[in-house]
Amino acid sequence: MDSTIPTAARLVFGERASIAGEFVELLASHGVERGLIGPREVDRLWDRHVLNSAVVNERIPMGARVIDVGSGAGFPGVPLAIARPDLDIVLLEPMARRVEWLSEVVDTLDLPVTVERGRAEEKVVRRRIDAADVVTARAVAPLARLSQWCLPLVRPSGVLLALKGKTAAEEVERDRAAVHKAGGGEPKIIRCGEGIVDTPTTVVAIERVESGPPGVARKRGRKKH
16 A cells, blocks of 8 residues: 555655555545545545645644534545644534544544534534634635635634635635625635645635634623623
8 A cells, every 4th residue: 555655645644644545545445435535536536635635734733623614525624634633623514424434434544533513604513613723624615605604613813724726816806805794804825735746735714803702602602691
């Protein structure tokens, strides 16, 4: 298996590259069988999915609490957990069959990760999982909707990292006002993995600038009076 691990993966994952290799094998077999990954994606698992997700770790502080919204087959949360065992990661996914898959992956790879079923926009979910220093999302929703769902889960001065593609600049222009309304600062387009992967990952970073704790926490605070 070691011979199949790309050089870039060894740079990103270091001594944990073999664990990333196990994840790729799970995706290529069970992931395809269960409809979590399309058969055409198997040859692109490393570059398009695993490394594309993992390089975002360079934007996450040591020991940060991270909520990965809409984890699906495990992106970007599982590669981040493999690359950065110092992180406190929660994988948030609404679909039962995907939650089952994520739980199996976490157990198989022995990752210190929590798997939660639910949607980021649900108040009961926000109360249950609390807020995080960093919230990640990959291929979940347009920036306007994503900000409404995810920014309430971000602690003040924390950041939402939305993994986007070639249309990132267009989304920022179109949805800038909605991002501000949701409590976010100026969206910034950043590239992760430059000099490591052939195609750096495009990320829209949005700091939570609204004063005070997230919306749910403020509501709870008023209940005490």
